[in-house]
Amino acid sequence: MTMKIAVAQFNATVGDLAGNTDHILRLISEAREARADVLLVPELAIAGYPPEDLLLRPSFYQACNEQLDRLLDAADDVTLIVGHPVMLGQERFNGVTVMRDGNFLARGQKMVLPNNEVFDECRYFTPGALPCVYEQRCHDGSVVMVGVPICEDIWHVEPASEAADMGAQILLVPNASPYHVGKDDVRQQIVRQRIEETGLPIVYCNWVGGQDELVFDGASFAMNRAGELVAQLPRFESATAMLSFSDGDIEPGDIAPTGSEAATVYQALVVATRDYIVKNGFPGAIIGLSGGIDSALTLAIAVDALGADKVRAVMMPSRYTAQISLDDSREMIRRLGVQYDEISIEPMYEAFGAALAPQFAGLAPDTTEENLQSRIRGVLLMALSNKTGRLVLTTGNKSEMTTGYATLYGDMAGGYAVLKDIAKTLVYRLSQYRNSVSDIIPDRIITRPPSAELRDNQVDQDSLPPYDILDAIMALYVEKNLSMADIIARGYSEADVLRVVKLLKINEYKRRQAAIGARITPRGFGRDWRYPVTNRFLR
Ligand SMILES: Nc1ncnc2c1ncn2[C@@H]1O[C@H](COP(=O)(O)OP(=O)(O)OC[C@H]2O[C@@H]([n+]3cccc(C(=O)O)c3)[C@H](O)[C@@H]2O)[C@@H](O)[C@H]1O
Numbered sequence: 001m002t003m004k005i006a007v008a009q010f011n012a013t014v015g016d017l018a019g020n021t022d023h024i025l026r027l028i029s030e031a032r033e034a035r036a037d038v039l040l041v042p043e044l045a046i047a048g049y050p051p052e053d054l055l056l057r058p059s060f061y062q063a064c065n066e067q068l069d070r071l072l073d074a075a076d077d078v079t080l081i082v083g084h085p086v087m088l089g090q091e092r093f094n095g096v097t098v099m100r101d102g103n104f105l106a107r108g109q110k111m112v113l114p115n116n117e118v119f120d121e122c123r124y125f126t127p128g129a130l131p132c133v134y135e136q137r138c139h140d141g142s143v144v145m146v147g148v149p150i151c152e153d154i155w156h157v158e159p160a161s162e163a164a165d166m167g168a169q170i171l172l173v174p175n176a177s178p179y180h181v182g183k184d185d186v187r188q189q190i191v192r193q194r195i196e197e198t199g200l201p202i203v204y205c206n207w208v209g210g211q212d213e214l215v216f217d218g219a220s221f222a223m224n225r226a227g228e229l230v231a232q233l234p235r236f237e238s239a240t241a242m243l244s245f246s247d248g249d250i251e252p253g254d255i256a257p258t259g260s261e262a263a264t265v266y267q268a269l270v271v272a273t274r275d276y277i278v279k280n281g282f283p284g285a286i287i288g289l290s291g292g293i294d295s296a297l298t299l300a301i302a303v304d305a306l307g308a309d310k311v312r313a314v315m316m317p318s319r320y321t322a323q324i325s326l327d328d329s330r331e332m333i334r335r336l337g338v339q340y341d342e343i344s345i346e347p348m349y350e351a352f353g354a355a356l357a358p359q360f361a362g363l364a365p366d367t368t369e370e371n372l373q374s375r376i377r378g379v380l381l382m383a384l385s386n387k388t389g390r391l392v393l394t395t396g397n398k399s400e401m402t403t404g405y406a407t408l409y410g411d412m413a414g415g416y417a418v419l420k421d422i423a424k425t426l427v428y429r430l431s432q433y434r435n436s437v438s439d440i441i442p443d444r445i446i447t448r449p450p451s452a453e454l455r456d457n458q459v460d461q462d463s464l465p466p467y468d469i470l471d472a473i474m475a476l477y478v479e480k481n482l483s484m485a486d487i488i489a490r491g492y493s494e495a496d497v498l499r500v501v502k503l504l505k506i507n508e509y510k511r512r513q514a515a516i517g518a519r520i521t522p523r524g525f526g527r528d529w530r531y532p533v534t535n536r537f538l539r
């Protein structure tokens, strides 16, 4: 006696209720053709995740219900488990509906609402009281009791154990679990723990794709009653697995190969960038190419995301631009074949200098003049964006976003910050990884000392601690929440720690004005970083 389960991870778009439902309708047809008994799709599948404050609009619930009716008419001969927001009186729930042959078989509500990291569900939802457990009638005449905890539910003991107490023989879990480095292991450990407690096998179905700063990696999986991984879908791609539940356990299926950490992060950035640009309707991307590593890596990611014909690079030399920056930019363009322009910023720099000369008389040159160069480039890139409709990608990395090492309305001008959560040391690793696939970033871009080239002989290391030290302190303070004293106790110099943490604090205002960008660490500078700008606490 076998229950056949179709597990479908796919790339939806938040708010595209009809489009997401169309996709689920196609999945229903495929599942029916494959003689599946049940089709499992990710959390809030009609709405997309996270719908954020759309969830505060009553009309959003009404529109989701209209799509639910379309699904109800279509789910013939296969049971569909589909998530959607539910409004009951004044209360809102993160719900799931089980339907077949025009009937609602069961309804459930998420019991544990995540409100940490990037999640805000307590702002929107009331917790449900009981897990959803329903009776699944299969094509071969068998009957299986199925429990449906929803995403965060599975991270806690009660929903799964209550489902087991209510007679569930297997748990099918719809999820919206965004990627960060190492997340896959964390999920699998949590699921293994639930299996140890309940003795029930678990099927875990996750989203794929980019949604603003979040990127979902898919990697849906199944574990048997022994807590062994018996099936896993690929990362970052829409895919469906057909699993069999026989004799009280899940039978082994395919396990998609997983790549190295650098390969996975690179893929996350490609998917996040592509989905941001495509889902927001831009015809392509524009990048200021400097001959430095950040813009080189950003260009590589953009080309991998969109194709060379949708990417345009602009080199904007000044008097401080080294010849090797021009040579290396041209060489990279030769390898990639993207549209490339060179626009000297000298005439504009001189014009600004002349206009400001009376006001600046007697004042020594400083970062003011450096920022002018950066801002002229920002103006030119934004003009090209306006004229062509393409989106400007910013190139600042997480180390720069930490220390404020970027110019407001200058190199911060743009719509999506591809490297926003990528420490500079990881920028190097990702560049090396990309070149190991095919050699597109000229070696010298990787090996030369980083420089903003905004004055003579400038290198980043004149004003910042070495990047390996900066990045380590940043990770401990930002991602692990350690205090300065804790970080010093780990062997970092007091001067370095104080410098990094002070820079982090005084540059909060810049992060508030920065473009959003892909999150790939457990704590990025986005939804999960909400520090006051006006703030006197520093420890
Ligand atoms: N608390 C606050 N709330 C709101 N606004 C605040 C503020 N504090 C300053 N400001 C404003 O911000 C201005 C300072 O910010 P901003 O104009 O950006 O200038 P600033 O941060 O002083 O300088 C930019 C830094 O980034 C470096 N840079 C620039 C370009 C590229 C790179 C690179 O390697 O990638 C590095 C550059 O060498 C310099 O050290 C102030 O003049 C003030 O107007």
Ligand SMILES: Nc1ncnc2c1ncn2[C@@H]1O[C@H](COP(=O)(O)OP(=O)(O)OP(=O)(O)O)[C@@H](O)[C@H]1O
Residues within 6 Å of the ligand: 287, 288, 289, 290, 291, 292, 293, 294, 295, 296, 314, 315, 316, 317, 318, 321, 377, 395, 396, 411, 449, 450, 451, 452, 453
């Ligand atoms: N000469 C230039 N032509 C075009 N864009 C530039 C130029 N100089 C700077 N930019 C833009 O401003 C961004 C920040 O400049 P910066 O030189 O600090 O970074 P980078 O060259 O990408 O990397 P690195 O920090 O290693 O030098 C660049 O990534 C690029 O997008």
Ligand SMILES: NC(=O)CC[C@H](N)C(=O)O
Residues within 6 Å of the ligand: 043, 114, 119, 150, 151, 152, 153, 155, 175, 176, 177, 178
């Ligand atoms: N949408 C959710 O409930 C996800 C919460 C869960 N902790 C995760 O990151 O996977």
